[in-house]
Amino acid sequence: MTPTPLRKDAARNWDQIVAVGRALVDQGTPLQLNDVARRAGIGVGTVYRHFASPEALLETVATPCLEALAAHGEQALADPDPWRALEGFLTRTVEAQVGDASLAPVTAAAEDVLPRTTELKSLLWSSGTTLLDRARAAGTVRPDLAAGDLVPLMCGIAYAVQVHGGAPAERIDTARRYLATLLGGLRVTPPGA
Amino acid sequence: MTPTPLRKDAARNWDQIVAVGRALVDQGTPLQLNDVARRAGIGVGTVYRHFASPEALLETVATPCLEALAAHGEQALADPDPWRALEGFLTRTVEAQVGDASLAPVTAAAEDVLPRTTELKSLLWSSGTTLLDRARAAGTVRPDLAAGDLVPLMCGIAYAVQVHGGAPAERIDTARRYLATLLGGLRVTPPGA
């Protein structure tokens, strides 16, 4: 799977670049490869060789979180309650998007630059689609909601939280409130039914 | 109100610039003043004198639509049915955001560059707040939704529609579906109650 195991110094620099990228993302600074190189104490050429574009670095930074989400998505399929499974899936996904700034742009992007990202997103959407289909078949969600609506709605919630602003702790609370509102609109039959 | 009535050629150029800006916005091209000048057949300096930044031009382009929304907002206050008034207000606002690409960035921006924009947004938010408060007092909306949530949620819907993509006609349909879902989550008592 790894065509060339990467030389020792190259691997060290790779880690360094990703670490700086993660730090920049966390503090909300837009990724500029020239800037990343300066902060990492590494030549500009090295950074551009490892990551052809800021998007490539961003996707790399987001990969671990995407992997966790994809894993949780597959695991949610085991839940016998269709509505609870969908609810948990959406909750976890939205909270991850709000908590990790690298996720929102990657999930909203129509095109990916890393194959791994495409693969993970495909897995994640596949889980979401199945969960939504199951819930619809059980009659617990609006029938006019298609699988293609799942991603936009989650991105919309994340964006709404961003527009609302506030401290990180407050933002998670906001996200939960917005998601609860949306879920209330998604659900057809009351929870007690 | 108009400190200096603007010279004839200056007014002509102003109109020309706004027209080009409107055209660019409609076709989804990001506003670059240098580019606007070239397309309008006008010197770069002239464009920068009329509009200090791309945001200023964007806000100018969006102003007519904002004025219409603000007018409708005040008019909605006359509706005796609190829920129907709020519903109509949100519907009109979201549809305008989806139909006019200049609106979304302006409404989502925390800071404005034109005083007129700030004034119109303030009017609009004021109407929205009143409508929401009235609906909450009537017990027809979730009690945990604050006035500050109105703008983020509408921007979130508009963003979700954008992520969903598709042709303009399809986008309005998508917007209506998303808004219906959100409204279903907002409402506490069924419409017939």
Add this chain to the structure above:
DNA sequence: TGCTAATCGGATGGGTCATCCGGATGACCC
């Protein structure tokens, strides 16, 4: 028609971005 003040509009300087190539270094084999 001539004067004045405002406007026009391109040439110009600063800044950012991505690339390229000579020097250096790690990996492998003898």
Add this chain to the structure above:
DNA sequence: GGGTCATCCGGATGACCCATCCGATTAGCA
């Protein structure tokens, strides 16, 4: 342990985009 080679490092470099400034021009007015 030493030599050879492929790979990597990293800053200097060129191209591009943006915003400003000032000489030339034109509209408004007596």
